[in-house]
Amino acid sequence: MTKKQQFAILLAVNVFIALAFFLNNLGVGPSAFSSDQHNIVAMCLKLDNPNLFQKDVFLDDVANFRYYIPFFIQTLRGIAWITGGDYILALNLWNTFTHVLFGLTWFLLGFYVLKRRFWIALFLSILIRGVVWLPGYEFWGISDLWAFTPRTFFAALLPIPFILLFTQWKHKLLWANLCLGLILNWHPISGIGAILLFY
Secondary structure (H helix, E strand, O other), X not given: OOHHHHHHHHHHHHHHHXXXXXXXXXXXXXXXXXHHHHHHHHHHHHHHOOOOOOOOOOOOOHHXXXXXXXXXXXXXHHHHHHOOOOHHHHHHHHHHHHHHHHHHHHHHHHHHHOOOOHHHHHHHHHHXXXXXXXXXXXXXXXXXXXXXXXXXXXXXXXXXXXXXXOOOOOOHHHHHHHHHHHHHHHOHHHHHHHHHHHO
16 A cells, blocks of 8 residues: 555544544534533633623632633634634534544654554554543543543644654754643643653
């Protein structure tokens, strides 16, 4: 099988999975959100319109949450600007993109580690999507709309600095460290474990 054929299969599998979740989430309401998403969307709405949530204990003053993962919040607001303020559609579109990214990055990591074993790397990149519940009611993986949180996007980006270690680039350790530092902005708490794993 040629590299072009392998890439076509890889892309087709990931796009198919992403589109299936996208179509499944069309027409859902806020009840499909997880508690994290309810909080995030409320913060975005407050930033969009400072007159909202007046006298709310938490949301009345944006200073109370301005520190909360600004990379994620501002990106979501940008996507919602494109969707005309529809945050459900914005999350669905970003989740769809993340599904494709998740599959590609975890495939590439497995592909390098497994010495170019295409089918094994493809299988593992699909398997690792599955939601696994961790201690403290946290989870790993990517799934339906409710599961799309800053941690999910962070997990989709996480293989990139590790992939860089397998390249032939000059100063690859420096580039991998810089990449890891940028990725940490998407979910700094998860980044603590990523740093330990990296080093």
